[in-house]
Amino acid sequence: MTITEKILARESGASLVSPGDNIWVNAGILLTHDVCGPGTIGIFQREFGNDAKVFDPEKIVILPDHYIFTADEKAHRNVDILRAFVKEQGLPYFYDPGTERYCGVCHVALPELGHVRPGETIFGTDSHTCTHGALGAFSTGIGNTDAGFIMGTGKLLVKVPPTLRFVLDGEMPAYVSAKDLILHIIGDIGVDGATYCAMEFAGTAIDALSIEERCTICNMAVEAGAKNGIIAPDAQTLAYVKARTAKSFEPLYSDPGAQVQAEYRYDVATLEPVVARPHLPDNKALARACRDVKVDQVYIGSCTGGKLEDFVMAARIMKGRKVAVRTLLVPATRVVEQGLVDTTIDGQSLRQIFEAAGVEPIAPPSCAACLGGPIDTFGRTHGHEVVVSTTNRNFIGRMGSKDSQIYLASPYTAAASALTGHITDPRDIA
Amino acid sequence: MPKDTLIRGPVYVLEDNIDTDLLIPACYLNLVPTIPEEYRKLGSYALAGLPDSFPKFASNPDGTTPFPIVIGGRNFGCGSSREHAPIALGAAGAKAVVAESYARIFFRNSVATGEIFPLESQTRLCEAFKTGDEAEIDMTSNTLTRLADGAVFPLKPIGAVAPVIAAGGMFAYAREIGMIKK
Ligand code: SF4
Numbered sequence: 222m223t224i225t226e227k228i229l230a231r232e233s234g235a236s237l238v239s240p241g242d243n244i245w246v247n248a249g250i251l252l253t254h255d256v257c258g259p260g261t262i263g264i265f266q267r268e269f270g271n272d273a274k275v276f277d278p279e280k281i282v283i284l285p286d287h288y289i290f291t292a293d294e295k296a297h298r299n300v301d302i303l304r305a306f307v308k309e310q311g312l313p314y315f316y317d318p319g320t321e322r323y324c325g326v327c328h329v330a331l332p333e334l335g336h337v338r339p340g341e342t343i344f345g346t347d348s349h350t351c352t353h354g355a356l357g358a359f360s361t362g363i364g365n366t367d368a369g370f371i372m373g374t375g376k377l378l379v380k381v382p383p384t385l386r387f388v389l390d391g392e393m394p395a396y397v398s399a400k401d402l403i404l405h406i407i408g409d410i411g412v413d414g415a416t417y418c419a420m421e422f423a424g425t426a427i428d429a430l431s432i433e434e435r436c437t438i439c440n441m442a443v444e445a446g447a448k449n450g451i452i453a454p455d456a457q458t459l460a461y462v463k464a465r466t467a468k469s470f471e472p473l474y475s476d477p478g479a480q481v482q483a484e485y486r487y488d489v490a491t492l493e494p495v496v497a498r499p500h501l502p503d504n505k506a507l508a509r510a511c512r513d514v515k516v517d518q519v520y521i522g523s524c525t526g527g528k529l530e531d532f533v534m535a536a537r538i539m540k541g542r543k544v545a546v547r548t549l550l551v552p553a554t555r556v557v558e559q560g561l562v563d564t565t566i567d568g569q570s571l572r573q574i575f576e577a578a579g580v581e582p583i584a585p586p587s588c589a590a591c592l593g594g595p596i597d598t599f600g601r602t603h604g605h606e607v608v609v610s611t612t613n614r615n616f617i618g619r620m621g622s623k624d625s626q627i628y629l630a631s632p633y634t635a636a637a638s639a640l641t642g643h644i645t646d647p648r649d650i651a
Numbered sequence: 652m653p654k655d656t657l658i659r660g661p662v663y664v665l666e667d668n669i670d671t672d673l674l675i676p677a678c679y680l681n682l683v684p685t686i687p688e689e690y691r692k693l694g695s696y697a698l699a700g701l702p703d704s705f706p707k708f709a710s711n712p713d714g715t716t717p718f719p720i721v722i723g724g725r726n727f728g729c730g731s732s733r734e735h736a737p738i739a740l741g742a743a744g745a746k747a748v749v750a751e752s753y754a755r756i757f758f759r760n761s762v763a764t765g766e767i768f769p770l771e772s773q774t775r776l777c778e779a780f781k782t783g784d785e786a787e788i789d790m791t792s793n794t795l796t797r798l799a800d801g802a803v804f805p806l807k808p809i810g811a812v813a814p815v816i817a818a819g820g821m822f823a824y825a826r827e828i829g830m831i832k833k
Binding site: 243245256257259260263264267268269287288293295296299302345346347348350362363364365366367370373374376378380412413416417443446448501592593594595596614616617618619621623 | 668670672673676677678680681682683684685686700702703725726729730731732733734735752753754755756759760763764811820821822825830831
């Protein structure tokens with residue numbers, strides 16, 4: 222069996238499962254946030270009764286992150302719904318935006334907080350829940366109804382996905398990052414190329430990636446339609462997890478020769494920086510082939526491209542230089558925000574490097590303009606802006622305005638484009 | 652909705668890769684679908700993310716749609732897990748989507764909520780129909796008929812999720828099989 226099949230088998234009490242089987246799986250973690258939490262709670266209460274108790278308070282994690290720094294009244298009302306529910310149910314893992322506990326973007330915060338453990342299952346009311354497979358968990362996005370069901374029962378009916386295996390070997394060229402790898406893959410297989418499947422990533426290039434970079438890859442599995450992305454845990458994973466949780470866990474691994482639906486091989490040494498042109502993540506082009514595209518705005522943030530290492534990459538490019546266009550920086554979480562101060566390159570903090578480069582005042586952590594959001598959202602587009610963004614989706618209207626054009630790129634490429642004002646291969650200016 | 656329903660009325664025609672931001676833009680995600688008044692509002696914003704070259708979908712004065720059937724191409728509903736997407740279509744009064752293929756979470760949410768039938772066509776329909784054509788879906792014979800000329804287009808049988816759809820959603824199904832209390 223593959224790692225995905227093994228986790229699903231263990232959590233359903235079966236000794237063997239095969240792709241296509243419909244099985245009841247135990248939820249290790251149920252994750253929700255301010256946009257889907259209130260609806261999930263509404264379904265839970267409607268179906269199980271107003272006095273019902275959640276299946277296990279220890280297994281529910283609520284990380285509000287989407288509409289935090291806005292004057293929108295309903296957005297605040299929604300966080301109040303979460304607060305009332307958390308109080309009534311006595312839920313320990315609520316990271317309230319009004320308090321010291323606030324974290325920021327759920328998919329960056331969940332592993333930071335030690336809630337992601339290899340071999341476990343995570344269901345979240347957000348499509349990018351697939352991120353957490355980077356630590357060897359089975360992790361997938363679900364809707365409010367399924368989440369309401371889990372809240373009451375701790376279980377979900379899951380169809381076992383077939384696995385697509387991506388073997389990435391070779392040495393990463395300079396200024397090529399995990400974001401480029403996943404944009405290459407999605408460009409090759411298409412936005413529905415992995416629909417219903419598990420995307421398993423392996424190979425020496427994956428082994429060499431940091432945990433954050435592995436998260437970037439699994440984060441975008443859903444952009445190819447996948448149910449989950451997954452990477453076998455290694456010593457680095459175990460060290461990362463053990464540093465963040467005292468809970469015990471039992472990792473699982475694919476059997477050698479486990480059956481997969483298809484295998485794809487890449488020699489990453491041959492890959493170059495790429496972008497995804499508007500309006501689909503599979504609309505791949507080499508960054509150097511898009512030099513003619515003039516840029517109005519650069520956005521560095523989100524669960525895909527707003528982690529500390531993403532800002533380190535951007536700072537390496539921007540250090541000692543000035544941006545030519547409006548450049549917006551949104552650290553994903555408070556830990557990342559602090560990292561901008563604590564992390565230095567040649568004695569200068571990342572924050573100092575960015576400020577000297579002339580970026581806009583750095584925003585507090587949240588999803589911000591990654592998904593447009595309420596009208597007053599930081600960085601939201603309002604007209605015909607051309608944006609180079611480290612986020613994950615370039616759909617029409619995704620960052621607000623239906624008329625703006627979004628190019629998805631790595632932090633290197635985004636930073637390089639900020640300096641020149643047109644799409645720029647980072648190797649050209651590094 | 653029982654499985655053998657006939658669905659009849661004008662169709663609204665879309666294309667490939669209709670994503671959840673087109674189905675319901677993020678600025679309306681502050682609405683909570685389980686609050687009845689906000690459920691209705693979500694319906695009035697269904698497909699509000701489409702470029703302005705498309706006719707308005709929820710164009711009835713009360714915020715519902717004159718189109719009970721939505722026709723799409725490949726990968727319908729790709730993107731976010733927001734259940735607001737099938738809910739907006741259902742709340743607007745749409746009964747079924749007929750597409751060549753679906754993004755996983757959208758399909759699942761449609762089935763789990765029982766808001767709309769996510770039906771799969773055996774052939775590409777986006778070019779065979781134009782918005783406003785009258786059509787009829789027969790879920791017993793798995794067909795879609797264009798009423799103007801009687802042309803019949805085969806649909807795929809619903810498959811493994813048929814019992815969930817027949818029960819009327821995830822909770823009804825779970826009660827039926829004794830997974831949760833009646
Ligand atoms: S940062 Fe963007 S993609 Fe990630 S959870 Fe927030 S809105 Fe979704």
